[in-house]
Every structure is written in C-alpha cells, then in structure tokens.
Amino acid sequence: xxxxTLTTDFGLSDHYVGVMKGVILGLDPEARxxxxxxxxxxxxxxxxxxxxxxxxxxxxxQTVHLVVVDPGVGSARRAILAQAGSWWFVAPDNGVLELVYxxxxxxxxxxxxxxxxxxxxxNTFHGRDVFAPAAALIARGTPPEQLGDAIAEYxxxxxxxxxxxxxxxxxxxxxxxxxxxxLITNFQTxxxxxxxxxxxxxxxIHTLRPSYSAGAPGEIFAIxxxxxxxxxxxxxxxxxxxxxxxxxxxxxLVDTSRRE
Amino acid sequence: xxxxTLTTDFGLSDHYVGVMKGVILGLDPEARxxxxxxxxxxxxxxxxxxxxxxxxxxxxxQTVHLVVVDPGVGSARRAILAQAGSWWFVAPDNGVLELVYxxxxxxxxxxxxxxxxxxxxxNTFHGRDVFAPAAALIARGTPPEQLGDAIAEYxxxxxxxxxxxxxxxxxxxxxxxxxxxxLITNFQTxxxxxxxxxxxxxxxIHTLRPSYSAGAPGEIFAIxxxxxxxxxxxxxxxxxxxxxxxxxxxxxLVDTSRRE
Amino acid sequence: xxxxTLTTDFGLSDHYVGVMKGVILGLDPEARxxxxxxxxxxxxxxxxxxxxxxxxxxxxxQTVHLVVVDPGVGSARRAILAQAGSWWFVAPDNGVLELVYxxxxxxxxxxxxxxxxxxxxxNTFHGRDVFAPAAALIARGTPPEQLGDAIAEYxxxxxxxxxxxxxxxxxxxxxxxxxxxxLITNFQTxxxxxxxxxxxxxxxIHTLRPSYSAGAPGEIFAIxxxxxxxxxxxxxxxxxxxxxxxxxxxxxLVDTSRRE
Numbered sequence: 176x177x178x179x180t181l182t183t184d185f186g187l188s189d190h191y192v193g194v195m196k197g198v199i200l201g202l203d204p205e206a207r208x209x210x211x212x213x214x215x216x217x218x219x220x221x222x223x224x225x226x227x228x229x230x231x232x233x234x235x236x237q238t239v240h241l242v243v244v245d246p247g248v249g250s251a252r253r254a255i256l257a258q259a260g261s262w263w264f265v266a267p268d269n270g271v272l273e274l275v276y277x278x279x280x281x282x283x284x285x286x287x288x289x290x291x292x293x294x295x296x297x298n299t300f301h302g303r304d305v306f307a308p309a310a311a312l313i314a315r316g317t318p319p320e321q322l323g324d325a326i327a328e329y330x331x332x333x334x335x336x337x338x339x340x341x342x343x344x345x346x347x348x349x350x351x352x353x354x355x356x357x358l359i360t361n362f363q364t365x366x367x368x369x370x371x372x373x374x375x376x377x378x379x380i381h382t383l384r385p386s387y388s389a390g391a392p393g394e395i396f397a398i399x400x401x402x403x404x405x406x407x408x409x410x411x412x413x414x415x416x417x418x419x420x421x422x423x424x425x426x427x428l429v430d431t432s433r434r435e
Numbered sequence: 436x437x438x439x440t441l442t443t444d445f446g447l448s449d450h451y452v453g454v455m456k457g458v459i460l461g462l463d464p465e466a467r468x469x470x471x472x473x474x475x476x477x478x479x480x481x482x483x484x485x486x487x488x489x490x491x492x493x494x495x496x497q498t499v500h501l502v503v504v505d506p507g508v509g510s511a512r513r514a515i516l517a518q519a520g521s522w523w524f525v526a527p528d529n530g531v532l533e534l535v536y537x538x539x540x541x542x543x544x545x546x547x548x549x550x551x552x553x554x555x556x557x558n559t560f561h562g563r564d565v566f567a568p569a570a571a572l573i574a575r576g577t578p579p580e581q582l583g584d585a586i587a588e589y590x591x592x593x594x595x596x597x598x599x600x601x602x603x604x605x606x607x608x609x610x611x612x613x614x615x616x617x618l619i620t621n622f623q624t625x626x627x628x629x630x631x632x633x634x635x636x637x638x639x640i641h642t643l644r645p646s647y648s649a650g651a652p653g654e655i656f657a658i659x660x661x662x663x664x665x666x667x668x669x670x671x672x673x674x675x676x677x678x679x680x681x682x683x684x685x686x687x688l689v690d691t692s693r694r695e
Numbered sequence: 696x697x698x699x700t701l702t703t704d705f706g707l708s709d710h711y712v713g714v715m716k717g718v719i720l721g722l723d724p725e726a727r728x729x730x731x732x733x734x735x736x737x738x739x740x741x742x743x744x745x746x747x748x749x750x751x752x753x754x755x756x757q758t759v760h761l762v763v764v765d766p767g768v769g770s771a772r773r774a775i776l777a778q779a780g781s782w783w784f785v786a787p788d789n790g791v792l793e794l795v796y797x798x799x800x801x802x803x804x805x806x807x808x809x810x811x812x813x814x815x816x817x818n819t820f821h822g823r824d825v826f827a828p829a830a831a832l833i834a835r836g837t838p839p840e841q842l843g844d845a846i847a848e849y850x851x852x853x854x855x856x857x858x859x860x861x862x863x864x865x866x867x868x869x870x871x872x873x874x875x876x877x878l879i880t881n882f883q884t885x886x887x888x889x890x891x892x893x894x895x896x897x898x899x900i901h902t903l904r905p906s907y908s909a910g911a912p913g914e915i916f917a918i919x920x921x922x923x924x925x926x927x928x929x930x931x932x933x934x935x936x937x938x939x940x941x942x943x944x945x946x947x948l949v950d951t952s953r954r955e
Contacts, residue, residue, distance in 0.1 A: 176724060176725075178720055180713065180717075184614075185614060186614035187447070187472065187473070187474050187707070188472065188474040188613075188614055189472070189486075189613045189614050190471060190472060190486045190489040190490040190662075191613075191614075192470075193440065193469060193470065193471035193472065193486075193490050194489065194490050194493045196469050197440075197469070197490065197493035197494035197495070197498070198493050200438055200467065200469070200494065200495055201493070201494065201495045204436060204495065205436075207720065208469070209713060209716050209717070209720070209728070210712075210713065211710060211713035212707065212708065212709070212710060212713065213707070214707050214708040217614065217615055217671075218671050226709075226710045226713075229710040229714065230710040230713050230714050230717065233714045233717035233718050233721070233823065234717035234720065234721065235717070235720055235721045235724065238717070246648065246671050247648045248646060248647055248648060249645060249646020249647060249648050249649060250646060250648040250649070297659075297661050298645050298646035298647075298658075298659075299646060299647060299658060299659070299660060299661045299666075300661035303493065303661065353708075353709045353711075354704075354705060354706035354708055354709050354711075354737065355737055385769060385818050386768060386769020386770060386818035386819060387768055387769060387818075387819060388766065388767050388768060388769050388770040389769060389770070398818075398819060399817075399818075399819070400819060401817050401819045401820035401823065402710075406819075411737075411738050411766050444874075445874060446874035447707070447732065447733070447734050448732065448734040448873075448874055449732070449746075449873045449874050450731060450732060450746045450749040450750040450922075451873075451874075452730075453700065453729060453730065453731035453732065453746075453750050454749065454750050454753045456729050457700075457729070457750065457753035457754035457755070457758070458753050460698055460727065460729070460754065460755055461753070461754065461755045464696060464755065465696075468729070477874065477875055477931075478931050506908065506931050507908050508906060508907055508908060509905060509906020509907060509908050509909060510906060510908040510909070557919075557921050558905050558906035558907075558918075558919075559906060559907060559918060559919070559920060559921045559926075560921035563753065563921065
C-alpha cells in the first residue's frame with residue numbers, strides 16, 4: 176500500500192485536484208491519497224517549496240510527494256522525479272524541491288512523458304496527463320529508469336536568506352503568514368542569540384516565549400516554530416493583523432548579547 | 436474496493452460532508468472517498484454539472500459519482516441513480532447529470548428511499564439520509580433494481596449553447612471562471628475556425644496559444660482548455676480580473692476566415 | 696481497518712493538517728482518514744464542539760474522532776482520550792467534548808505524552824507530536840491504559856442554553872450560521888410549542904416549514920434542522936444575510952399556544 180501526497184495551487188473550487196486523483200487511482204488502485212495543500216497562491220513556487228519542506232519528512236518512507244505548482248505548463252520546462260532521503264518527489268523542474276535538495280542526499284530523473292503519460296498530452300493540464308501518472312507509477316514500484324534518465328542538472332530556487340546588514344545585525348524577511356497570523360520568518364530558531372531585538376513592522380521584540388499560550392494578552396513575542404523557523408506571534412490573536420504585516424516584510428534581528 | 440466521489444455545494448465549514456462520509460463508511464467500509472468539489476455555489480446545478488462533466492471519465496470504471504446540489508431537498512423531486520458508460524451516478528433528479536446524459540448511453544432508476552434510506556428520513560438532509568446510503572449500496576454491488584425502478588422520464592437541464600447571431604458570427608457565454616481566472620466558455624475548441632475574432636469584455640482576441648505559458652506578458656489569448664471548451668486566458672494572471680468578467684458574460688466568436 | 700476523523704481550526708492553507716496525517720499513517724498505515732472540518736474559527740472551542748456533536752454518531756463504531764482546537768497549546772492543559780458510546784475521542788481537555796459527555800456514558804483518560812508522543816515534543820504543535828500519535832495508537836487497538844490513567848475530573852464547557860425571560864417566553868441564541876445562511880439556534884426542535892412567535896433580528900416568525908423548499912419566496916421560516924436544533928431559514932437564500940444576523944445573536948421564542 177502506497178501513499179501519495181498532493182500539493183498544488185489548484186484551489187478547491189475547480190475539478191483539477193479531483194481529476195488528478197482519478198488518474199492516480201486508475202493506475203494505482205491501492206494508493207492512499209493525502210492532500211497537503213491546494214491553496215498555494217497561484218504560481219507561488221516558493222510557497223509550495225515551504226509547504227513541502229515542512230511536511231515531507233513526517234510521512235512514512237516511500238511516500239510519493241506530488242507537487243504541481245507550475246507557471247511553465249506547456250513550455251519547455253521538464254517534469255522531474257527525485258528521490259531524497261526515504262521519500263519520492265514528482266514535480267515540475269522549477270526549483271520547488273529546493274529545500275528538499277538542501278537537506279537530503281538526492282537523485283533526480285528527467286521525466287520523459289512519451290514513455291508513460293496519458294495520450295494525448297494536453298498543453299494545459301500536465302497535472303493530469305504527466306505528473307499524476309508519474310506519481311502513480313512510482314508509488315506502485317515502477318523503477319525510475321522506466322520514466323526517464325537520471326540527470327545532474329536541474330533548476331534550483333533562490334530562497335531569501337538573512338544577510339548581515341551591520342555587525343551583530345541581520346536583515347531577514349517574513350516567508351509566510353499562517354492561518355493563525357503567525358509570522359514565519361527566514362531566521363532559523365537555532366540561530367537566535369541569547370539576547371536579541373527583533374524589529375518587524377512597528378514591533379520591537381525582546382522576548383522568546385516557550386509556547387503561544389505563554390504570551391501575555393496583547394504581547395508580540397518570538398517563538399520557536401514547529402518547522403525550525405523563528406516565528407513572531409500573538410497569543411490567540413493574529414500578529415500579522417496587529418502589525419499590518421504580510422509575507423515578504425523585512426525582519427531585523429540584532430544580537431544584543433554582543434553589546435557587553 | 437470501490438471508489439465514491441463527492442460533489443456538493445456544502446462548502447467546507449460545516450459538518451455536512453463529513454457526516455455523509457460517515458454514513459458511507461458505515462455501509463461500505465472498503466469505499467475509497469474522493470472529494471471532487473464542495474465549493475459549488477449554493478444551488479448552482481449548472482456549476483455542479485460542469486464540474487462533474489470535466490471529471491467523471493478520469494476515474495476507473497465502476498466509480499460511483501455522488502452529487503448533492505439540491506435546491507429541492509424535501510420537495511417532491513426524486514433522487515435518481517444512473518449508469519452511463521462505465522460509471523455510476525447518484526444525484527437529485529434536477530438535471531445535474533445533463534452533460535453525462537448527452538455524452539454517454541445511459542440508464543436511469545428512480546430511487547425509492549423507503550427501500551434503503553436511513554430512518555427516519557429528514558426533510559433537510561437527504562445527502563445523509565438518502566444519497567449517501569444509495570451511493571454506498573451501489574458501490575458495494577447492490578443491484579440497482581433493489582433501490583428503485585428503471586425510469587424513462589427524468590429531468591434535463593438546458594445548457595447555454597452558442598447561437599448564430601449573424602452569418603459567421605456566434606454568441607456564446609462564459610460558463611465558469613476557474614481559480615486562475617481563466618474564462619471557460621461554452622464554445623467547443625473543435626469548433627474554432629482557422630481565423631477568428633473573439634470579443635469578451637473589452638478584449639478583442641485573434642490568437643490561439645498552444646499553452647498558458649506561450650502567452651506574452653499582458654496578452655489576452657484563446658486556448659484549448661483541458662475539458663474541451665475554449666478558454667480565454669492571460670499567462671500567469673487572471674483574465675477574469677483583467678477584463679472584469681464573471682460567469683455568464685457574453686462571448687462573441689466571429690469566423691474571419693470566411694471573409695475571403 | 697480503522698477510521699480516524701479530524702476536526703481542527705488549522706484551515707487548509709498551511710501544512711498542519713497534512714503533517715498530522717503523515718504522523719498517523721506512519722503509526723497506523725491502515726487508518727482511513729476523514730476530514731470533518733478544518734475551518735473551525737481559530738480557538739473556537741464551542742464551534743468545534745458543535746461540529747463534532749453533529750457528526751460523531753454517523754460514523755461506524757470504534758471510529759476515533761481527533762479534535763485539535765487548542766488555545767492552550769504548550770500550557771499545562773492536558774490532552775485526553777475519551778470513550779463515549781461506541782466511539783473514541785482524542786482532544787485537548789478544554790471542554791470540546793462537552794456535547795458528547797452530555798449525550799453518552801463515557802470514560803476519560805488523561806494522556807501522558809511521555810509514554811507515546813513523538814520526541815522531542817514541541818510546545819507549538821501538539822497536533823503533530825501528541826494528538827496524532829494518540830489517535831493512531833488507539834485506532835490500531837492500543838489499550839487506553841498504555842496512554843495514560845483514567846481520570847474523573849476533566850474540563851466542561853458551558854453551552855449557551857435558552858433561559859426563561861418571562862412566562863411562556865424563552866431567550867436563546869444563534870449558535871452558528873451554516874454555509875447556506877441557515878441560523879442554527881440553541882432551541883431543541885422537540886421543545887417547539889404548537890403555536891409560537893420567534894423573533895430574531897427584524898424577523899417575526901410564526902411558521903414551521905417541513906423542508907427548505909417548502910418556504911415561499913422571501914419567507915423567513917422556522918425548520919427542524921438535521922442535528923436536532925431549531926433553525927431559521929430562507930428558501931434558496933441566506934437568512935443570515937437577509938436579517939444581518941451572525942452567531943451569538945439573540946433569539947426569542949414565545950409560546951403563543953398558552954395565550955388561550
């Protein structure tokens with residue numbers, strides 16, 4: 176029994192996700208299908224990369240993670256298969272696997288749709304015609320070589336990283352705002368100095384709280400998020416709304432422990 | 436192992452979809468449940484018919500497609516079972532299966548809830564009390580005759596069709612706007628003349644692009660959609676927003692190849 | 696084969712629900728996962744309690760209902776396991792099971808995460824680290840005692856109840872507005888007198904309709920909802936929008952049969 180997860184920007188109002196599932200079940204009737212997220216912003220490759228990075232390793236080994244966020248559908252961009260750690264990935268070759276590449280030893284194959292895709296291949300719905308069949312075939316144990324050749328060159332994605340803007344001062348950004356209004360930054364929790372000042376929007380934050388519920392009413396605080404990134408949060412309220420901040424906003428982190 | 440898909444206007448904020456799934460699993464523990472769409476606009480029978488038409492044939496034979504978009508719940512409208520091509524359909528008899536009827540040889544049975552429904556049958560939630568049980572029973576192989584008698588008369592749905600408004604000129608409409616802002620029209624791609632002028636909103640379109648990504652920045656173009664309908668699109672942007680157009684808007688198609 | 700349902704306030708834009716499913720499938724690969732609702736308003740324990748109460752008993756015996764609406768994540772609030780009727784429940788001990796407690800004989804265990812949780816337990820995502828593992832272990836047949844000790848004291852939730860405001864007159868409230876704009880009140884349908892006057896917003900309602908479709912165009916009417924509560928509705932339109940009413944609005948019910 177195999178598991179296939181789906182991450183797309185298709186939303187939930189159209190038939191696109193359902194059709195992909197139908198194609199998968201036609202090829203692999205035993206597949207367990209799990210939606211990771213279909214509300215990725217249209218064409219937001221970085222958003223999909225973050226969702227996938229926060230999720231893939233919580234699934235059992237051999238799970239196939241299928242990602243279709245694909246601004247280049249119908250163009251010359253390839254479809255790829257990757258094996259990283261114990262997991263499989265099927266995706267457009269647009270860098271959406273960047274965070275997986277960085278964290279795991281991996282191998283990549285360039286998919287050759289003429290070997291396995293539904294015919295005729297449309298130019299508008301590769302999720303149905305190319306990606307879903309590839310995921311189903313891998314899930315049921317088809318050797319990767321039957322879907323395409325191993326490749327050494329594939330697209331990478333620049334992930335915004337904090338940069339040093341002055342001694343002891345780094346400038347990062349909000350990567351994402353979650354449903355609760357937590358600001359997920361691109362600082363790693365592990366990088367946080369013992370004493371710090373974080374500035375984002377109008378807030379100046381000195382405090383790291385161990386849990387959301389440890390925040391005082393109205394207090395904006397820093398917290399170690401569940402995916403390894405530093406977050407800026409408000410207990411039972413939306414930090415994003417309180418600060419008027421959205422994804423992409425600058426976040427400054429000053430190491431105040433160095434002042435002594 | 437059976438597959439049951441679900442298409443409703445119940446949305447995702449209430450318990451209605453979950454309850455239907457509970458009822459199905461109680462009757463057919465092996466059923467695989469796949470959501471096609473629960474964001475059909477409330478009472479939008481045409482919208483549900485389009486979603487279903489774009490999806491049903493991508494599922495394996497014997498899949499049961501359950502549709503509950505039912506402005507007439509509690510009234511005298513019947514519940515029906517249909518077999519069309521290799522697939523089963525359970526739905527209210529309100530025309531939601533119209534596009535399936537048009538494309539496939541089919542048989543229809545009038546469901547007799549007293550033979551199989553959950554007791555007592557509410558007047559407000561036939562999805563739970565009538566439709567879910569019928570779908571589960573068919574999925575696990577119950578002969579249709581045990582659920583009701585074959586019928587020859589059932590509701591049909593007028594689907595807006597393009598009409599000739601002048602020689603070489605046809606007037607159609609936008610059937611639906613998808614998540615990406617593509618305008619899905621009621622023109623068949625196969626009907627497109629070699630040279631044409633499409634007018635929708637302020638746009639005058641002469642160009643058929645092979646894929647979304649082949650469109651130039653800002654260019655509104657025509658494209659062969661993945662469900663057989665002609666679409667009007669904008670590469671990585673929303674044609675609907677750019678043109679201020681919603682479902683129902685008129686689309687004029689002039690055959691300019693005839694001018695010569 | 697086990698069934699696990701999921702009810703959360705995690706929404707569908709983040710990876711949180713998917714990650715919980717990955718953890719569950721790692722521990723119980725046979726589990727059938729069913730989403731009840733992930734659009735519970737953030738931190739709305741009462742909303743989750745209502746969703747669960749309307750749903751749990753429609754699932755087969757031994758189904759495990761997993762609820763993560765948890766304003767107190769990371770605080771001292773316990774995680775609990777409950778058995779009520781034929782069903783299992785895993786939830787934070789914040790009263791979200793109140794309506795189940797009221798309706799079914801039940802037993803409750805205080806979960807001791809050190810016995811079974813994923814290590815290290817984060818302070819920010821107990822859904823992943825504590826609740827999902829507990830649900831999976833119960834689903835695959837682990838005896839409750841292996842997850843924690845039976846307890847006699849656990850949190851209860853005050854559910855807003857109608858109160859008598861004058862002889863023959865009771866004051867209740869709208870508990871919830873559903874997708875269709877039906878106002879779900881906290882009056883039990885069984886309590887409705889034979890002649891009545893309901894006042895909510897600007898509406899004065901004397902009529903109980905047997906089904907939504909029995910309402911005349913534009914008529915606001917009362918109806919016996921599918922979950923046992925009295926609803927105020929409008930045929931094929933939103934009573935909530937027509938009356939400008941949201942959850943929490945007062946609803947007055949006068950027994951006019953007593954006047955004689």
